[in-house]
Amino acid sequence: METDWLWGLAGGGLIGLGGAVYLLGNGRIMGASGIVGGLVDGTAKKTALERIVFLAGVVLLPLVLQLFSSTPKTTHMTDNVILIVIAGLLVGIGTRIANGCTSGHGVCGISRLSLRGIIATVFYILAGGLTLAVFRHGLGLI
Amino acid sequence: MRLFLSFLAGGLFGTGLFFSGMTDTTKVQGWLDVFGNWDPTLAFVMGGAIIPMFIAWRLTEGRAPLVGGNFPQPSRPELDRRLIVGSAMFGVGWGLVGLCPGPVFASLSYNGWGGVWFLLAMLAGMKVAPKFGMQLDRRMTKA
Numbered sequence: 001m002e003t004d005w006l007w008g009l010a011g012g013g014l015i016g017l018g019g020a021v022y023l024l025g026n027g028r029i030m031g032a033s034g035i036v037g038g039l040v041d042g043t044a045k046k047t048a049l050e051r052i053v054f055l056a057g058v059v060l061l062p063l064v065l066q067l068f069s070s071t072p073k074t075t076h077m078t079d080n081v082i083l084i085v086i087a088g089l090l091v092g093i094g095t096r097i098a099n100g101c102t103s104g105h106g107v108c109g110i111s112r113l114s115l116r117g118i119i120a121t122v123f124y125i126l127a128g129g130l131t132l133a134v135f136r137h138g139l140g141l142i
Numbered sequence: 143m144r145l146f147l148s149f150l151a152g153g154l155f156g157t158g159l160f161f162s163g164m165t166d167t168t169k170v171q172g173w174l175d176v177f178g179n180w181d182p183t184l185a186f187v188m189g190g191a192i193i194p195m196f197i198a199w200r201l202t203e204g205r206a207p208l209v210g211g212n213f214p215q216p217s218r219p220e221l222d223r224r225l226i227v228g229s230a231m232f233g234v235g236w237g238l239v240g241l242c243p244g245p246v247f248a249s250l251s252y253n254g255w256g257g258v259w260f261l262l263a264m265l266a267g268m269k270v271a272p273k274f275g276m277q278l279d280r281r282m283t284k285a
Contacts, residue, residue: 011190
């Protein structure tokens with residue numbers, strides 16, 4: 001759609017606003033993989049509740065918005081469970097080892113002009129682009 | 143206050159992901175698919191998110207967080223193997239299905255069982271990641 005970029009920009013603004021609230025309010029970096037990962041590997045016992053409440057917000061608002069939207073929201077995700085599990089594992093391991101994902105390294109890191117954030121973003125976009133080139137155009141698997 | 147702000151931040155994050163189209167895997171894969179039907183939306187989302195965050199980082203100077211404590215210190219500008227290998231692994235998984243950690247949660251209510259499988263696999267990956275990272279460090283000292 002022609003207006004997609006406008007929705008992207010506006011939605012992006014809300015994402016950044018959320019990050020600003022989390023930073024200026026709670027003094028924390030809004031990185032989805034860090035917030036989840038700390039709960040999973042038990043490194044975040046003291047801040048567990050704050051993380052769970054954050055994630056509840058991420059899940060619940062789209063749930064409510066979806067109830068009021070005229071067209072059902074779809075993710076167009078593949079139904080190949082093997083592919084889903086492999087990708088999920090890679091995303092889980094990769095973001096924890098790199099200590100950040102699209103929100104932490106991308107949004108919060110780049111806006112801070114952090115070298116690590118910029119390098120991480122370059123590498124995951126390159127790897128993602130290469131994956132599409134190989135698995136879609138080379139092998140025709142995705 | 144801390145919990146309210148957490149919910150508010152999470153809610154804004156989820157709402158932004160919902161409206162931006164970033165829970166639609168075709169848009170994410172479209173951004174990465176430079177040899178196909180390339181979709182620039184993700185760049186607008188990134189740009190739109192970086193602007194308020196850039197201002198927020200400026201506002202941290204000489205201040206303290208609303209609930210007290212300190213702002214996070216800048217990380218040491220180290221570019222180690224963990225950052226590169228981890229980001230590359232993440233990128234491959236991101237490209238294969240078109241989901242990253244934020245949208246996994248934002249789309250949980252309308253992504254069916256596939257979304258649940260992805261979430262469980264991601265959590266399992268996060269659980270084993272510390273061990274994987276240590277393996278990586280060991281190889282680095284050997285090399």
